[in-house]
Amino acid sequence: DVKVTQSSRYLVKRTGEKVFLECVQDMDHENMFWYRQDPGLGLRLIYFSYDVKMKEKGDIPEGYSVSREKKERFSLILESASTNQTSMYLCASSLGGTGSDTQYFGPGTRLTVL
């Protein structure tokens, strides 16, 4: 079974702090994704990566950056956290190469910015 793990289930940070969310997958997947989930808005793509050291902006990249130094690890960085970044953050991975790939999700990190 594919396993996607996220470093924290719950996180509370102060406005202006730098925040790191870590995601690790154990199935040698090419593609990795970061989403945020808000009630009534579904999942919105922040950034994705289809190879080590490669990154592409998703639909809502403002205020975020990412890092992928190793194939299995994809980090989301909030350079200066703000209250409107309070949300559930979900990481996912997929094999890569075809449009029919299933994405496998981690359990999510619920971030609260005070």
Place this chain on the structure above:
Amino acid sequence: AQSVTQLDSQVPVFEEAPVELRCNYSSSVSVYLFWYVQYPNQGLQLLLKYLSGSTLVKGINGFEAEFNKSQTSFHLRKPSVHISDTAEYFCAVSDWDQGAQKLVFGQGTRLTINP
């Protein structure tokens, strides 16, 4: 770019009743469609997906979905629901961007099963 609309934000039903969760997508020459489920305090997991072939797709936990190209719909159904089906359900369509597949999700439908 693809888009997905889930027509109901909340659907309450009684246990053992049938349910249909509606999903419409923007048209495209070819399309891959997915339904994911999110149980409370968990990530998303795949229920089923349509790639090609038979328009009726069967998934896990007794769910099925029907692909209708003319109506650009992919509605999810279950003939008899259980309390354990209480969850949020997301419809998604595959799209290509920058050489990688990405999923475009609908807003979600919260299914509540009442005893």
